Amino acid sequence: MSVQHNSPYQRQHRPRQQFSDRKAYLEHELQAMAPRRWRPNLPLRDYRFEWEDLVPATAATIGKIVMVAAIVAAFAGPLGLSDAFVIENVRFEMLIAAVLFVILVSGFLNPVANLAGTHGPLIPLIPLIVAAGGHPMALGIMIGVLGFLLGITKGGSLLAKLTSNGVCGGLLLYLGFIGLQAQIKHLFSWANGFDMGYLAFVIILAVIILYAYLEHLQKRWLAIPLGAALAALLAWAFGAPFAFQTEPGIPNLNPAFWWGEETGWQLGLPNVQHFLAVAPFAVLAVAMWSPDFLGHRVFQQLNYPAKSERVLMNIDDTMCAAATRQVTGSLLGGGNIASSWGTYIIPAAIAKRPIPAGAVLTGLLCIVAALWGYPMDLAVWPPVLSVALMVGVFIPLLEAGMQMTREGKTTQSAAIVIFSSALVNPVFGWSLTVLLDNLGIIGCKERGKDLGHLGRWIVPGVVFVVLCAVMAAIGMFPGIPALLSAFRIEL
Structure with missing residues (x-):
């Protein structure tokens, strides 16, 4: 047997010239791949690089710089650390992510584990974490440990299975609209400045x-690079202020520098009190993973062709990878909070590309940006940043949500998850609506009959109660004081 026919992918791969158009070729590539979980996957033997892989890689690099900077800055502000510290830590985090996890894990060891990105929804809570006496390393270790336990017990895929199309679609609609609205406000705030x-x-x-x-041409996967370039050119032509500084x-x-008492974070190593302070936030952070990871996998399903299930993101593997990346990054000195990398997987799904090739390119671009410095300034320039997030993440989320709520009684569940998410947050909306939906109170009444007692009310009920207890403890319910604060006062 010749070398070129020694893997399932090589046996099924066909040259581009044998297909009527580029789309047909890319869809066949998705169907031909046979990823090897937690075993070496090599270019040409198990997958190929295509120029479409540059689209998610570029979007992911821009998103990585932006999101990690937001996380680290949210910690640095209350701690009194400088902007120079933020930039230095972001560059360090990008090297950790690129070398140890993006290229090694998603590129070679497990092509169905999505890249470990940044936990954007947790950013507003970081000042509360610092105020509660939290420590970045303690928070990162706890999130990593809890996330790894959820991944190896397959808890993530179980929760995904219990989430109906109506709940998931409503969640995508809510996240897409809120994110789009926030970026529009951010862009106007910048211009008004x-x-x-x-x-x-x-x-x-x-x-x-x-x-x-681009939608008309069926080329919307080009929206991020072309949109970001158009925004930058227009801003430059109108004379908007910009300068390369990094x-x-x-x-x-x-790591000793970052966790020194007078260097880096200037906090030293965490103690038991630090771990106790961050415990509720760590539980909430990991709870946010399930709807986030589920949304990313569903987006792949909506954009990939039939018979490409083998290349879909594995939720449990992604959780294990993100958890391991979280613990490693925190121990080394990084301030990032990990999650599934949305600014990578969404553009990759639109471009009909599997995870590994784009992951390798993303890692290389992150290394270049971190060492070169100047691309970081361009990526965080508001017109580039906001437009990239709008066309690459939030508008596609809206489209996917609308597509998932077109049939059956999914609109009932979608409306409730949007309503309850607006009341508190997406974690509350998701957990409440999954419980109501599986009990048959809303949505399809027949669906809950096939889930058994465990899926109908035991698991959803326990998840809802635990999450509500955590949110009540840290004061996330509007108009209700944090229970932890009241408890401390009494003590």
């Missing part, structure tokens, strides 16, 4: 027209 509010309107209108035209260099790679 130098008395050119009309510039934000011009940029958004131009991007809408571009996105609609110079090339290698960040400090010594």
Whole structure:
């Protein structure tokens, strides 16, 4: 047997010339792949690189810089750390993610584990974590341990199985709309900062027209690079302020520096009190993983062709990878909080590309950006940042949510999850609606009959009660004081 026929993928791969168009070729590639979980996967033997892989890689790199900077800055502000510290830690985090996990895990060892990205929904809670006496390393270790336990017990896939299309679709609609609205406000706030509010309107209108035209051409996977480039060119043409400030260099790679008492975070190593302070937040962070990971897998399902189930993201494997990355990054000195990498997997699904090839390119781009420095300035420039997130993440989420709520009684569940998410947050909305939906109170009454007692009310009920207890303890219910604060006062 010749070398070129020694793997299932090589036996099924066919040259591009044998297909009528590019789309048919890419869809066949998804069907031909046979990923090897937690075993070596090699280019050409198990997958190929295509130029479409540059799209999710570029989007992921932009998103990584932005999201990690937001996480680290949220910690640095209350701790009194400088902007220079934030940039240095972000560059360090990008090297950790790229070398140890993006390339090694998702690129070679497990092509169905999505890249370990950043936990954006937790950003608003970080000031509360610091105020409660939390420590970044303690938080990271607890999130990692809890997430790994959920992954190896297959708890993530169980929760995904118990979530109906109506609940998932409503969640995607809510997250897409809220995210889109936030980025529009952010762009107008930026433009108004130098008395050119009309510039934000011009940029958004131009991007809408571009996105609609790409939809017409069925090339919307090009929306991120073309949209970001268009936004940058318009902002530059109108004279918006911009300057490259981050110079090339290698960040400090010594964990002792980052966790010193007078260097890096200036906090030293965590103690027992630090772990107790972050425990409720760690539980909540891991609970947020399930709806987030589920949404990413569903988005793949909606964009991939039939018979491509083998390349779909494995929720439990992704949880294990994200948890391991979280513990490693925290021990080394990073401030990132890990989750499934949305700014990678969503553009990759639109471009009809599997995880591994784009993961390798993402890792390489992250290394270049971290060492070169200047690309980081461009990626966090508001017109580039906001447009990339709008066309690459939030508009596709809206489209996927609408597609999932078109049939049956899914609209009932979708409406309730949006309503309850608006009341508290997406974790509350998801857990409450899954319970109501599986009990048959809303949605399809027949669906709950096939789940058994465990799936109908035991697991959803326990999850809902535990999450409500955690949210009540840290004060996430509107108008209700944090129970932990009241308990401390009494003590």
